[in-house]
Amino acid sequence: MKNKALLMLALLFVVAIFAIVACKKAIDSEPEIQTITLTNDHAKKVYNYIIGLGFPAHQIIDQRDAFIVEGDIRFPKDMVLPKAVAEQYYTGSLVATSWVTNIRLSVDASMTSMNSEITSAIGQWNGITSCAINWTIVTSGTYDVLITDTNLGTGVCGQGTFPSGGKAGNLIYINKAYIAGNTFAQRARTICHEMGHNVSFRHTNWFSRGEPTATDVPGVPGTDALSLMNGGQCNSGATTLSTKDIQAAQALYP
DSSP states (O other): OHHHHHHHHHHHHHHHHHHHHHHHHHHHTSOOOOOOOOOSHHHHHHHHHHHHTTOOGGGOEEOSSEEEETTTEEEETTOOOOSOOSSOBTTBOOOOHHHHTTEEEEEOGGGGGGHHHHHHHHHHHHTOTTOOOOEEEESSSOOSEEEEEOOOOTTOOEEEEOOBTTBOOOEEEEOHHHHTTSOHHHHHHHHHHHHHHHTTOOOTTTTTTTOOOOOOBTTBOSOOTTOTTOSSOTTTSOSSOOHHHHHHHHHHOO
16 A cells, blocks of 8 residues: 555656646747837837727837838837827828828939839829828928838838828838839839828728728728728739728818
8 A cells, every 4th residue: 555655646746747847848938028128208108109009019010210010000209199089090190181282292312213103103192082182292391201212121012101290191111122023003002002001091901911900981991802002912902092992081081
């Protein structure tokens, strides 16, 4: 009996050791959560604003001067935060009426080789009837949005910034070398898509991409396979604003 009791104790001890080792391996195999350290008070407010819009923390990429979400949406760390979010379309406040009718776009010297594509993209937004959105190119003086070439790495065609303080998002990055081999229509599509972010549009296919909850434009709900604002479709997406894209623009900026 004594030997059996000793044997049972030995077996229990071995089982306990295996359990501890297995548990440790399970813990060690857990992916590390990337912690974003915020030392600037305003950057903290911007970060919290992004969280408040519904973007999960693990999707927020911390860069030197901005937070990036969904791959192509920039939140500058010094952005003017909206005082209220009563008027929202997917992610933030709309461009105020006094600004949306004349959004001044400055084309950086690095982007002049794509002037034709930029003009084509502007033509699409300005061509929407019964809609206040109007882009103009300025060559000097004050501007609202700067479009410039930036190496964003493989897989990212461009990035746009959402509106803040009643003004259009002030920056568009285009990965010019990456999209150079695309057709003219697709290059113009990338620019037109980022301009959509500047005036508050989010990705129409947000749900299928696993992005956070989005707010439908009143009267224009649902998915749209033809939407130019579908994300993740560089060199493969629609090259013209769809009927629903146009209806959404008319609803937001009558």
